[in-house]
Amino acid sequence: MSTSDPSVQFYAFDIPALQAGSYDLAVTHHAKNLSPQGHQFDEAYVFARKIAVRGDRFALDPAHLGAVFPPSGRGEFGQCLPHVTLLRPTLPWEREIAQDTLGTPWLAVLLFDSQTHPAPKIQAATVADLSRTLTGSKLPATTASYGDAEPSFAPEYGESLSDPVRVIDVDRAAFAQLAPRAADLPWLAHARQLIEANAATDPLDDPGHVALVVGNRLVESDPTGQRTYTAHLVSLEGLRAFLPSADDALRPALAQYTAVRLVTLTAWTFVSVDPAETFAGYFDAAGFTSGPLTLAAAAPAQPSPTTAGDAFAQGYVAVDHHTRLGERTASWYRGPFVPYAVAEPQPGASGAPEAASNPDALLRYDDADTGMFDASYAAAWQLGRLLALRDTAYSQALYGWKRQAADAAAISALHAAATASLEIDPHADPQEIIASLIAQLYDPATLGAHPQ
Amino acid sequence: MKRLRARTHAVHALQAHRLANAAATRPPLPPAVVAALSAWWLLNDVPLPALVPDPQLLPPESMRFFVLDRLWQRSFAAGAFSVGRSSSDQLAVDAQALVAALPAIAGAASPVVSGLLLRSGVVKGWPTMRIAATAADGSALAIARRAALTDTLLLVLFAGTGSVATVVFSEPPESVHFGVDSAEDTGAPTGTKTLRAITGSRAGSPLAATVPVPLRSGTVIDVAALAASMTAPLNAAGANDDAGGSPRPFTAREFAVEMIKGVQSVTVSNAAPAGGR
16 A cells, blocks of 8 residues: 555656657668679669657647646645646657757746736637748737747648637746746656556556646745636747846847747646645644544444434434325435444345335334334335436346346246156156157057047 | 146146246346446445435535445345336246346445545545545455545445545645645745755655755746755765765756655544444
8 A cells, every 4th residue: 555655756858759840751772783894873762751740739638638736726835836747748848949959848837826927818819820920920019929939930740820729928027037947947847657556446546657847936825815826838849039048137039029929738727825725734624524424423333213313323314205195204214324334134034125026115114212114225225216217228128138037937937847747857868758758648548548 | 637637737837946947047137237236336326315315414524434234225226126027926036136146236256335425625626636445454445436426525435345444535646746845844944945865765755954945036936046956965965876875967857856745645534433322
């Protein structure tokens, strides 16, 4: 058991064998006469293929997105860094922030908050809107984007100018303060693998090989709960010229712009509040109670309710009961969850539910003090029947089986009756049965008994 | 005479035979039927009010342990098996068939005997939290079913030989997260990071060394500077040495290990019911 302390293997990076992009593959085959004699020739046969390695670029395949931290909603996340788990472990290293920066991730988590750095609005745009040189681009003149940092920016194989993207326009000053520096990026992503998975006992414990992209800004707790944080996983592909420098001075590449347009691959919001809303805080809270499932404080080990107090302790509640005769009364009911082990009649014994032909056969009368029926098992029977009737596939399969079983039983009984009436061993060899049949037919005594 | 005798004989044989040989002649139950009954045995589809008849049984922010009432489950299965029965004659045959199928439906090897209901905000906040349960004798219990019945109500059924005694809830390991020291964790002042041993016998445990967390503006960390400042104290403590005793390189993965804030886990025990009368 290592659920509370699983072993996790960390990797500094997980670089794919081929980065995403288009590749030209050319194989040249020379046929040449190497000998000085004879006809000299040198012919080249060229085999060329274009291959494209596709990868998430302008949108994230939902199957590649794992958990985000902090989870959306409220919680205590003070002094934590937000992060995104990516189920495709090579994803952060599939593209580059500039040429020949292999090993530096192209993804980053930017953290905005409602008080100091308001989160930019997410806008719907197209791939063309990411570079002003592309046909049909509606990129504003004061906003810098991928095409301004990397002039060769263009859709790759399988992508088109009209592909939808979700973008945020980040104010230049905010970008300079919040974005990681190029030197920070390699530290902010890693891959890891869960080694000792506990999948046998917990179906959610999936042995994961994942990549994580971590933010560079700490979350602060706000006791008033007014401060809303918004985190964006953004693409920094080709944007090295925009990233803040060591002295946080204005980057020349951004001099003529007021904002930076970034592709946001996922975004979520959360509020960091008081420490009671941590995971352990929920369980440690004064109001949190645990114990057996009853309405009473103590659970006496009694088989059936004798007083109302006992009944509550045993998990019963009193419910309205409309009887078959139309009366209204109150009966005890409890569900399948009981505070202690309950004795059950063996199959075939009296009171076994399998032999009940209708739910009323399972009503129990408490003849001690309360004088009420216990309708639990009758209700369970009725509920089972109703759910079975609702499930057409089940009820048809069951009905078909019952007919088959009845037919098989009838045939077998007929066979047995026939053999028994002729006083033949039913398991005998068929040849012997026939011999004995013939013998009986021609037995003078039997012949004599037959009516003429 | 002989014929009359034979006929009475045949009628008796027919009646007796039907029950006695039903088991032998019965075709096997269709897999779809066994599968549906097994799902219902784990109380799938059962509406919440039938499971927990009174909301007071389960106040907000509470956890309740229970054992399963097998008689309730058998009654439910008997009701579900009653569909398509056309004669009282069939009742006995059906009962026999259902009893014979019970081990397959209920999972005889590892029966589901107990469970818990957790009604809390954690169900919503940590939907993938890990749950590990042990019985009173310390043996691990497998999770037979785990379902969020509502946003904030989690049902877990455990399979094993004993009923659940202790449950450990922990934040999922993938939500191991990153951050710097905060007052609740270590009592250390905010703005520092306590280092953690990476190799050696103390691997994973905190060291006495802390480094200040350099900030650029607001709470934005100067990550490269922080990473660079960690190497010297780690090497001084010999906490990042290879087998030969010389310092290993400090890369993004070592940095990730340093920046982890541990996952929280909580143990809840099933308080033995105060003795009854």
